[in-house]
Amino acid sequence: MSEYLIAPSILSANFARLGEEVDNVLQAGADVVHFDVMDNHYVPNLTIGPMVCQALRDHGITAPIDVHLMVKPVDALVPQFAKAGASIITFHPEASEHIDRTLGLIKEHGCQAGLVFNPATPLSYLDYVLDKVDVILLMSVNPGFGGQSFISGTLDKLRQVRRLIDDSGRNIRLEIDGGVKVDNIRAIAEAGADMFVAGSAIFGQSDYKAVIAQMRRELAR
Numbered sequence: 664m665s666e667y668l669i670a671p672s673i674l675s676a677n678f679a680r681l682g683e684e685v686d687n688v689l690q691a692g693a694d695v696v697h698f699d700v701m702d703n704h705y706v707p708n709l710t711i712g713p714m715v716c717q718a719l720r721d722h723g724i725t726a727p728i729d730v731h732l733m734v735k736p737v738d739a740l741v742p743q744f745a746k747a748g749a750s751i752i753t754f755h756p757e758a759s760e761h762i763d764r765t766l767g768l769i770k771e772h773g774c775q776a777g778l779v780f781n782p783a784t785p786l787s788y789l790d791y792v793l794d795k796v797d798v799i800l801l802m803s804v805n806p807g808f809g810g811q812s813f814i815s816g817t818l819d820k821l822r823q824v825r826r827l828i829d830d831s832g833r834n835i836r837l838e839i840d841g842g843v844k845v846d847n848i849r850a851i852a853e854a855g856a857d858m859f860v861a862g863s864a865i866f867g868q869s870d871y872k873a874v875i876a877q878m879r880r881e882l883a884r
């Protein structure tokens with residue numbers, strides 16, 4: 664399997680000094696910045712938009728920025744985030760009227776594209792677009808908040824998606840988001856994930872480097 668990516672969710676960072684937080688977590692060994700966009704409509708919380716993504720780029724962040732859109736509608740934000748420096752843009756298929764079009768829009772704007780599945784969202788949304796996704800993101804909590812517990816049924820769903828990806832022969836990242844911690848990351852990897860979002864598990868500790876090193880140790884075990 665390809666290398667594992669650790670993607671801290673900045674939802675749990677200190678927003679009053681976000682640039683510094685992102686610098687610190689990248690220096691601590693993170694691979695990707697996970698950027699949670701919530702609109703108080705698709706999910707019951709309100710966070711950050713393209714201006715903040717642009718501000719991180721202007722601050723000098725060069726690592727990939729993984730924009731997780733928890734918004735409805737989706738399309739208008741795609742060009743804005745691409746312009747603001749997003750590397751990956753994922754969205755929830757039930758929040759888009761035209762899934763194929765939205766995936767195409769993301770690619771046209773030079774970003775990698777992905778679909779996000781809530782715990783109860785069926786995988787059948789993938790049936791006709793598997794050849795168009797670069798990332799499949801499984802939510803292991805209901806979206807909207809950091810700090811929730813991992814829903815264990817997601818492990819079976821991960822195994823199913825892992826089989827789909829392997830059978831397709833395509834190079835698709837399998838990302839997991841919600842409740843990822845040092846003590847469950849290995850089981851999650853064994854179920855097939857290769858990209859791990861972790862918010863509270865990382866930003867909730869004072870030593871980001873120690874947590875990320877522990878996660879990597881678990882993954883290498």
Ligand code: DX5
Nearest residue numbers: 672806807809810842862863
């Ligand atoms: C939840 C967000 C997650 C969240 C994860 O809707 O998509 O990215 O920040 O936070 P933890 O790792 O604390 O569950």
Ligand code: ZN
Nearest residue numbers: 672699731840
């Ligand atoms: Zn997220």
